[in-house]
Amino acid sequence: MAEYALILISTILVNNIVLVKFLGLCPFMGVSRKLETAMGMGLATTFVLTLSSISSYMINEFLLIPLNIEFLRTISFIFVIAVVVQFTELVVHKTSPILYQVLGIFLPLITTNCAVLGVALLNVQEGHGFLESALYGFGAAVGFSMVLVIFAAMRERIAVADVPVPFQGAAIALITAGLMSMAFMGFAGLVK
Amino acid sequence: MLTAIIAITLLALVLGLVLGYASIKFKVEGDPIADQIDKLLPQTQCGQCSFPGCRPYAEAIAAGEADINRCPPGGEATIEALADLLEVEAKPLDDECGVEKPKTLAVIDEDRCIGCTLCIQACPVDAILGSAKHMHTVIADECTGCELCLPPCPVDCIDMVETEVNPNTWRWPDPARIDIKVGDKNGAE
Structure with a gap:
């Protein structure tokens, strides 16, 4: 039990997928302009990441390893992720048209969110079991959503702040992200 | 080698079936045609088409009660976009509505x-x-x-x-009017 809690804490804080592993930076920058979109994106990514790490674990364990075709890992993972994203899009479109409209292009773009493939590959690399994979994916997604929401909240403040002209826009956003990343380095050593 | 091909093919087949099933199960009523027509209109709300605004005109086109060539502000570009959407022949602007300016x-x-x-x-x-x-x-x-x-x-x-x-007044096309699913069709005005 403690081990699972550790996985969660480790993925959410210590090895945060965005600020420590630097994966999934494009949605981090792209969808963080408004708090609501950031939350929606966080929810959708959480759903996709958890589901895709479970399904890629199963593909790896029950298809690739028994048939001895591990060299097809990347392509089959991408395959599964694309399907999961498409599936999510269908479900969101049906269940919440407003969220669907808010997320817009970013929903299909989860496919190319490198965090999703990154988590699936990291799961294999670290030899995670079924529950561990699911928790790792879920934790990474929670960490992603958390920093996305924090960052969006900061950017909403920055938008009205008196930023010097050369730093306006993307520049100050990147500087903020860098400072956040440095702050998250403070968690290093919390879990071994 | 053969195993790999068969495995990937089977995987594709199964995932395809899942998606196919999901698209039937979670089917959403597509954009009604009036919405798509409304998106193509210039939204000047000028009433030159004899309807009280762009939306009513779009609804009339969708219902087949109005022709597609009654929008002077949109001009030829709008008529062509409408003809493309509705798969009918483009025709010149109706004189009684006004001229393109x-x-x-x-x-x-x-x-x-x-x-x-x-x-x-x-x-x-x-x-x-x-x-x-x-x-x-x-x-x-x-x-x-x-x-x-x-x-x-x-x-x-x-x-x-x-x-x-x-260069000072030019603006990107309004992103809300670009339909991602069908490509950049509506963006070109």
Whole structure:
């Protein structure tokens, strides 16, 4: 039990997928302009990441390893992720048209969110079991959503702040992200 | 080698089936055609098509009650986009609705304005600011150039000024009007 809690804490804080592993930076920058979109994106990514790490674990364990075709890992993972994203899009479109409209292009773009493939590959690399994979994916997604929401909240403040002209826009956003990343380095050593 | 091909093919087949099932199970009523037509119209709300705005005109086209060539502000580009969407032949603009003109902007001559508020009531997009007995002015960004404010003005103080798109006024097409699913069809105006 403690081990699972550790996985969660480790993925959410210590090895945060965005600020420590630097994966999934494009949605981090792209969808963080408004708090609501950031939350929606966080929810959708959480759903996709958890589901895709479970399904890629199963593909790896029950298809690739028994048939001895591990060299097809990347392509089959991408395959599964694309399907999961498409599936999510269908479900969101049906269940919440407003969220669907808010997320817009970013929903299909989860496919190319490198965090999703990154988590699936990291799961294999670290030899995670079924529950561990699911928790790792879920934790990474929670960490992603958390920093996305924090960052969006900061950017909403920055938008009205008196930023010097050369730093306006993307520049100050990147500087903020860098400072956040440095702050998250403070968690290093919390879990071994 | 063969195992790999078969495995990937089977995987594709199964995932395809899952998606196919999901798309039936989670089917959503697509954009009604009137919405798509409305998106192609210029949203000047000028009423030159004889309908009280762009949305009613779009609904009339969708219902087959109106022709696609009644929108002078949109001009040829809109007619072609509509013809493309509805898969009918494009035809020249209907003369009785007006002629295609370059985009204009209403400008109020502030010295002559008597503050009667008649133009404010006529403006379909609320682009005129002002109150009774006070000078009015036009918000340039909001004005669609529909000329509806000209007839009510008792002192003829509104002029239509041609606006040319220059690097300062050019704007990206409104992202809400680009339909991601069907490509950039609606963005080209």
